[in-house]
Amino acid sequence: MAIDMQLDRHILRRTESSDEEIVVNFGPQHPSTHGVINFVTQTNGEVIRRSVPDIGYLHRGLEKIGEQVPYPGYMPFTDRIDYLAAMFANEGYAVAIERLLGVEAPPRAKYIRAIAGELCRISNHFISVGTMAQDIGAATPLTHALRERESINDLLEELCGARLTFNYHRIGGVAFDLPEGWAVKVLRFLDHLDSYIQEWDRLITFNKIFVKRLANVGIITREKAIDYGLAGPNLRGSGVNWDIRRDMPYGAYPDFDFDIPVGTGRFGTVGDCWDRYFVRVREMVESSKIVRQALAKLPEGDIQAKVARKLKPDAGEAVGRVESARGEMLYYVVSDGSEKAYRLRVRTGSFMAMGIIEELSHGIMVADLIAIIASLDVVAPEVDR
Amino acid sequence: MAEETQKGTLGGFPNPPAKVRVEQSSPLPTRVREYFGHIADVVKTFWEGLSVTLSYMVRRPITVQYPDRTEKRVADMLPSRYRGLLEVDMSVCTGCMACERACPISVIKVSTDKDPTNPKQRVITQFDIDESKCMFCGLCVEPCPTGAIQHTREFESTMKSVDSLVFRWVPDPEKPAPFYRPVKGQDAPRAPVGEILRKKMAEASWIAPASILVPDGPNKD
């Protein structure tokens, strides 16, 4: 984060600017920056010369807080890392600490984690594709997406008592078992969802203007995507078939049968904005498949492994990886044997995605920048932590 | 990128990313087909989109007209696990302070003391919860042996002053609450969740200059 004028000077110093160029601040308060982010953009009319993301407005020092609260007490803070997909932030932290302690969640807990996580993924992707449509100028899909997400929020609220900041996972399991009759509600919702996705596609996905706005825009080649360390749908949109759930399995995911949608360049080039968008739409369907399987195979048993109330892991370090809605979420925990983490590092998909925007911003139009930001699905608190 | 810039290769605009431009390389019939294909696509996809939006004219809006046009109070429609404002039933509080220890952001403050009239009886002279800082995580509820501290389904906590959001469950330290001793094999006789809080909230409507939940001000320095 920098004071704007300094950044203006910085960016102007680095390029030969002409008289006709102006520096525009897209943000920190802007309808399309998806949070408090600033894109300092040098443009010549509608054409952007360069756009430098300026982040940190939402930096809350969550990594430092991790060093100051006991292990179980950090769980609610992980909710705040990514408020749109808090289930994964919870799960990643739980997985990391479980690896550090050498405990394993019981099978039922793992299944419940998968169910809750995939529901959360659907809700997050609805926000993502909905705001994307909104940024492209269609207002109606967003409210439809929010409506569907609302149903999921209701379900998750019933499961864990909160709509966004779930704090559902515990080290060694989950906090609550499924409520009575909840599974039926979930299945009813999934039936609705599977048919609704088709309507969604009719409404916006294949809309000619929408396709034209996104196809061949913001192309991230396979090599570039890997080089910049993109993750999740952004990486898969570039045609890289990589998903932590399948390739570095954790939890109950090895038991499920699901596909990994990747970008195909259906209307343009592989790795364009439309591919990233469509990967998310397809992922919702896959998540629905996973939830159905998990509910069908849900084992009986405990939901919480035996863990001491005061956690004091041995000195060492561990990494917990989960496939969050925004890509691989990596928790790196270093323990010095005390009841607080010595160092806690969170690597998030949004942060990596922000890193590539400057690279993509050369020679595009103002409206394309909005499309690219939307297609990368960045969430400001996850960038800044 | 920076090196390139300094060398001036970006002086002019860089080439836009390679676009697949079929129109330019393909033969004329293909291009004509594409031209009219675009128009056909527009008609087809607009047709579908417009029919979807029109169909919503006769579907039910999902809006819940909070707060005044709902069938019952929204707080009563929430699931039982909902984590709203915290409530403490002092009659079953054992004074174990597990909640205070569990809270990661220290919003709970419990003080205990000996009862001046009966030195054998320990009492709770203060049980404060700073609801303005509480993040409703539920970690304090889990270790409670008797279920004295619970999240209610109440969530409307608008107050005139943020200080009024410090809920003092022992309003007067002069009248402390004695420790509750759990009876083996018997559930603590806890009041139904939410009842105590609702009563207190009703007594102190939000427009009151200062909530009566709060005895006037802590000893300010």
Next chain:
Amino acid sequence: MTQEEVCTQLKTQFGDAASALSETKGDRFVVVKDEKIVDVCRFLKTTTGLEFDYCQDITAVDWPARKVIEVVYHVYSLVHRHGLVLKAETDREKPSIATVESVWKAATWLEREIYDLFGVNFEGHSDLRRILLPDDWVGHPLRKDYQEAGGYHGIGNERQDPLVQLSKVTDERRKAVAAAVAAAAVAAAAAAPPEPATVPVAPATDPERKS
């Protein structure tokens, strides 16, 4: 390829510059000499059979006791599906290490974050600026000895804790209560109508608040 095999390859290529795989509990790692880090990374990325093309994370850990800052690299190969944790140590007083930006572009922002929060100087980095904190921020917060400055440009970051203990039962008060109880007993013994046990109340009120 397993981590051991990767480690063996590193050993044969770089000798002492790369340590053996650590024996710690949890994840195992390789410690690399800080001046060799770019070579090691490039070797890992370009060698056929290794091809660590995906830089998952770069971060740092501050160890004041050992007077070092560890820079930790989590790298992975999407081709061969194997990963490795590399560590390089740099002096805590003047932390400086070569950038691996030329190997993985992802390092640009990750290293900027370390520069911001730990103050590690990455030599040769193309855009080494603060990333999360303002340019004029003092100190590097993730260092263990970081002291909060208590605000920024007059914007405070402290809130008065309202959870102050209202009053404590003091010895005087205990005596007063005991005396009142005793007086009540005496009065009862005298068969006089019992006086209500007046207790000196010390309500914690502040006249200013009321106004």
Next chain:
Amino acid sequence: MKITLGLDSTSLTRRYPRLAILVTLFMAFGVPMGLYVAALAIFPLNTPERLNAMAQQWFDFDLAGSPYRYLVYTVFLLLVAFIAVNYTAVFGGVSTWVERRVAGRMQSRIGPNRTGAAGFLAWVADAVKMVLKEDTIPASADNLLFRGAPYFSMVGLLLPFVVLPFGESAVVTDMNVGVFYVTAVTAFVVVGILVSGWASNSKWALFGGIRGAAQVLSYEIPAGIALMVPVLMAGTLSIQGIVRAQGGAPWDWFVFRNPAAFVAFFIAVTSSLAEGNRTPFDLPEAESELVAGYHAEYSGFRLAIFLMVEWANMWIMAGLAVTLFLGGWQVPGITDEMYKSALGTGLVPAPTWFVYQVLSMLVFAIKTWALVFTFIWLRWTLPRVRVDQMMSLCWKYLVPGAFLCFIVTLLWQILVPPVGATITGIVLTLGTLALLVKFLVDTRRNIDKVKGEHVDLSNW
């Protein structure tokens, strides 16, 4: 304590439901109908000849020879202008309410439903709020231009009302170059947009202003050429002449008389969407890109003017398309002769004439509202095009298409006999009807396709 201001309409509605409904009905029908009736009374009087004759007959005053005659003519013109301006404001307001309600339904929401019955008074409340807001002018803005810009737009909005016929006689003046005049004066709106974009001294506003200028200027061309198609078919530039050349029945409308006109209608509507800055061409204010575009720095009453222009412009856009392509005010079954005979030769027409007038105004209003609804509907369905796509759509598709329609119409007028045109009219009308039915069936199916969805008209 509940703060109860006089404007707290919720509590008023609760307390006096009947009063609320009355007020709403008055606002919904009384005000527009009053303006309509006023128009009806004044518009026919609005020719110097008629005024002269009336003065002669009723007051025995030789107006034509009086030195004050122009003053009298001007007063009557101002009366007409007063009606037009008020009609614009009322329509602009009501259409915002319609838009919000329709958008609400389409988005699974309710929309404004508190102020007045069905939330109808929301637009009045909005207007009052906007007038009461502080009118801020940025310190570094060009003060004069910044203040003046809304009025350019306003003028561009009001001038077309001079020739737009609301009914058989409800027109201020029937210019013999009406179509030309409309295309010329609507360009005033873009002057307002450009000036406001420049004068605001804000980058966003500048972007919006420049976009607006580029867009409106480009789309003038296909719009202008497409509007020439009905001109060719009617053989006149006079708008009333074009309406009179059509008939009340759909197969007598120009849009169905000839396939080229059918295409030209869509080209004209698309171009007018672009000229009116409606989605999918709302680039000048593109709120997800340019925050609010050209009116980003405006507030209070000036913003209200811009918004009113934007919404009231829909009436012009739709009204023009209806007039030129969809038969205008022509009522099926009522011919020109019937109007003339009902009017008679005297000064005061027969009561049937008034009935015919009201009918023609109603027909026009219904058609125009239907088209306005379509604009609203499009806005809440489609995304926004990019600025280069907007240009390529104009120059690659609409301009050639409009030219083609123009030439085909020329040939059609020369080669095809009137019978051919009537047959085409019937065929195209039936075809359009069939498509409409298919569309409605598709719409109905959309509901069944989603599990758990059904037709439900509750929760208004």
